[in-house]
Amino acid sequence: MRIPTTGLTIVTSHQVVHASAVILTMRTDIDRVTVADFVSGQATSVGITLVLAFAVALVILRIGLRPLGRMADTADAVASGARGQRLPVHGEHTEADRLAVAVNNAFDAQARAENQIRDFAADASHELRTPLATISGWLDLYNQGGLTGPEDLGRALERVDGEVGRMRLLVEELSLLARLDAGRPLDSQRVDLQRLATAVVQDAQVVAPERVIDLDAPHPAYVSGDQPRLQQVLNNLVGNAIQHTPPGTAIDVTVQAAASTVRIQVADHGPGIPAEDLSRVFDRFWRADASRSRAHGGSGLGLAIVQAIVHAHHGTVRVASTPGSGTTVTVVLPCYDRTVTPARPDGS
Template sequence: MRRTHSLRTRLAFGYGLFFAAVLVLMSAGVYWLVRQALLTEVSQELAAAAELIQQDFAASAGPLPGFFSDPDVLLKSLPPRLTELDTPAFYVQVSDLDDQFSIGSASLRGQQLPRTPEDQTAAMGGSTTTRIFPLGRGRVIQLSAPLLAGGAVVGVLQVAQSLRPVDQTLQVLLEGLAITGLIALVAAVRGGVWIVSRSLGPVNEITSTARQIFQAADLARRVPAASAADEIGALADTINAMLERLESLFTAQRRFVADVSHELRTPLTAMRGHLELLQRGVVRDAEDQAEMTADLLREVNRLTRMANDLLLLAQAEVGLQLRCAPVALDDLVLEVVRELRPLGEGVAMRPQLAEQVAISGDRDRIKQALINLVANAIQHSPVDGTVTVALDQDGESAYLRVRDEGQGIAPEDLSHVFERFYRADRARAQRTGGAGLGLAIVQWVAHAHGGEVLVESALGSGAAFIIRLPLSREQETEDRG
């Protein structure tokens, strides 16, 4: 079974690791800087002591020949400053160039300071070398320098100093850094846990509320909004927006099911009544039977149209692909007006075509949308009214405008006219057989082509529906040319 850790634990652990790494790096940096400073200080002291010895030796030795082969002569030539520098932690050693003879300070206690070929080469070249090595129970830092007499290099001077004080200081520093670092790490981890707990408090509330919403299936409830405008606040706002969307979708689904049931119940009830009368033989007159048969056929056609519209909208929701090709909208307008003119008993049909307009789109879907608008305008136009179907363009988009002279749409209904099964005048819809799906299809067709559909209306002034569709590239080129 996989072990799980809370987000708070993982964040606190990660914060602790990061802080520990920073502490280690900072401590290492401090330790290195202090060590370098101490070693530099000791090196400077050695260099100063070596310079004094060199000066005194050069002044006292003079051009004495063979003083390295005669210990008495060498001891007389060594400056008295060696006695002043002869402390337990300070070492001085003088040797000839061949390293065959050497004499050192009493602090060496019979030991010799090591001399490498690099030290000899550097001394003969007039430069110095510095290195650290173990001596006795500790470490020493040694500086090797040329020993001059009469302007010539006659030997090698080595001065060294014990690093025990430096090592002791560094040990105390290391222990102090470890103790303070541990205290700081514990404090930082505890503080990090506290900060993470406070920061994740709203997340826990969101999780608890979301779980309650899921268990109770209460989409009307919302998660608590965070007071700060941070990521958690954005998360709460996003979840609330999602809940609002889900609530609206479920509400629309319930309304959709109820509307479909209602729309199906009415024609099915009428059809059942007619069929029962025919089955019982109540209607014997041939003319009445023909009328009932016509009513049944009309209801069947109505149900067929509704089923086709519902199927189209369902396919649109799952991504129905358009069959795009060049479409001459001016020819399409004339075709729709010609086909629907017989439906407008007493209603005049007036096309207005300013120019030829072509787009790239699905001709059948655009025609279906235009038929829905024109048929809707005919149904809402009074006798002797006029339905105007206009086409124009502005260089970027084409506009199909369908205007009627009916009663218009109330302001409270304008925002709902494109909803499925929504009908501002249900009585008229029942008479005309409308199911309230036509405008929803019009809106989908417009959006599927990258356009939109707009409505302009006021009570008593009729209504105008405008479909805006992007022009094809060829049409744009011709207009700009």
């Protein structure tokens, strides 16, 4: 940079200089070294910071993923057969705890399903074993020459035919439950539950003429559904009330239509069901009184079939009971909707 300096005199030990201007200069090599040192320092600092951050992140990840590792080990143990083990939950309300609770719930649901399948298989085999044992016993008696007279042979054939009928009914009921569980479509048409209940009550009075069965169905009550299956619901409910109450116990059947639903109630005035048993009344093969049910030919599937059919018709069913005062089963079904096109049995 040149700066004019008129009249400037510079005196040295050797001479006197009259300067007309001053020129300022700067060493750029010093700046380059400074910048290079600065960049190098910053790069070193950034590198060290990244290394430390990576190390800290790795430690945090290892600590944070440690619960997931324990979960994986527990899941492997469960898959290997240790069905009783569950993922650890520390109660800290973290995402890992939420995941552990969800997986534990899934394991519990799987265990319940497996137990139900085992119980179902055991109960079904038990129900089939009883009539098979009876049939086998009569056949062995015949083969050993124990049935010589026509009366003995006729009695044996009557017993065998009865046990075959029990097995046929059980197989049909199991087949129906399997179809309903699979969600196969039912027939859908307009059904008058008033007429259906009237026919069921009339049939029940013929089968059990000593019973007083009152029907309260003053008006038509239309629903959309499968008429044979809905009739089976009413047959099972009235049949259960007859089978599981002492002779002479009155039974009340009510059919009431509301704005959007139809309610069916079957109430008896029998001994009722203990409170601890109410949660099991829809379980398959469960009986409050096994010996009495078998004496009347019951399989323990009546209410399970009722529940499955009602759910297939988008309805609800519940049981209320007071020991000593009787039991009431209430079924609620949607009313017939004229805007819905009835479905055919093939689902089309």
